[in-house]
Amino acid sequence: MPAHSASSRAISRSRSRSVSGSGDVVIVGGGHNALVAAAYLARAGRAVTVLERLDATGGAAVSTRPFPGVDARLSRYSYLVSLMPKKILGDLGLAVDIRPRTISSYTPTVRAGRSTGLLVGGGTERTRASFARLTGGEGTYEAWTRFHAMTRRVAERVFPTLTEPLPTRAELRARVDDEAAWRMLFEEPIGVAVERYFDDDLVRGVVLTDALIGTFADAHDPALAQNRCFLYHVIGNGTGDWDVPVGGMGALTDALAATARAAGARLLTGCEATRIETDGRTAEVAYRTGEGETTVLGARHVLVGASPQELARLLGESGPAPAEGAQLKVNMLLKRLPRLKDPDVDPRDAFAGTFHVGEGYGELAAAYAEAAAGRLPSAPPGEIYCHSLTDPTILAPELAESGHHTLTLFGLHTPARLFTTDNEGTRADLLAATLAGLDAHLAEPIADCLAEDADGRPCIEAKTPLDLERELRLPGGNIFHRALAFPYAQEGTGRWGVETAHPNVLLCGAGAVRGGGVSGIPGHNAAMAVLGR
Known part of the structure; x- marks a missing residue:
């Protein structure tokens, strides 16, 4: 029986x-x-x-003022931009400023009883000197340079394909044109390459973190979930750079909404889709307003930015099992940046890039093992971004002038399963352990630096995978909607990677092939699929 036959009968009744x-x-x-x-x-x-469904557009890529009475507009759920192609910005005439960070990363540690760290960025010589200070020689820096030259070459060749019809595996392999790089990234666990290139535990961990953002996997997972995550984190715009959207993430999505409206699109907020019916040629979408009224819209095509699980529910079909999310998101407003134990690095440099905590190679493996065994990591790994050092416009002028800053923390290896029994209590325990890990590298507790809201409460909030599932309907709290896929065609993926079993129903969200991250790529590809018919 054709996949759309049951829906065909339903649509006839609905007419x-x-x-x-x-x-x-x-x-x-x-x-x-x-x-x-x-x-x-x-x-x-x-x-x-x-x-x-919500009262404003933007989904997870929004800016909000989460702390009562405080004029600080934080990118609440998603923080940095790498995968948004310049092609999309140009095609749509988007006047948005996406600004590079002056520092790539800083990773504090203790060596020979002394607080120190690895600073990457701020110029070649500064980075080289930081590697030498950490490792005592030039070899690790040279390995770092070789490794990232390899990922840069792959990025330059793979990234342009993300807004083209899906290549076959053989076509993408030929495009990469580097058998050693293909093997390292597409065929063997990324841990093999990390261990082959580097012998310093801290440096290995810094490299591996790109494979674990929102992905619960070990460095040597044979299923290669970590490789797929790593690839998407190093290919953005052919450089792998992660940049700051000026005005916050909401400025980017507000510009997109304005562009869509100016072109004639109707954007209806507070309207929740409740049903999709299709016969493969025409479709109907029922939606409910906040007042409880139900309306049915007819259409030739339906695009779904929600997850594949939500699409299945709307169609009345069985959907794929959710792939659980594995992250802690923490938003903070500080009255000042904290002082560091490392005497060689200014906090304005340390927090200007990605500040790694508990992300040595051994620490990441230990945290994964604890979480896989059903326990919270005793030393939760995470990384911190300070948006306001690159873009102070998200703060009211008086806050910026008085030295206030935002910090957002993305914690790793905290799968949704750990929170199902007691989300609130587990969240509190995890937040306390996470902040303690940060405090270990600070000369003053982070709690002493937190600003207070209008009610005198510290300006800090934390979100678990279950919180994201409840607030944003991310299945299992998975920020990618489902497990990431390599960016080449596989059985059933279709020409653009957005197709479903119904010819006129397409995915246009993160659950499409080549989805995930703030990229716009699934939206572009779904539009191209419609316009190409």
């Missing part, structure tokens, strides 16, 4: 009810990928309606 208008495209969800799709399609002359 006896009133349908409020019809158009070319209905898009379910108003996240950044959906807005990219809406802008492309509306600019191409299609009639587009976007249905967003």
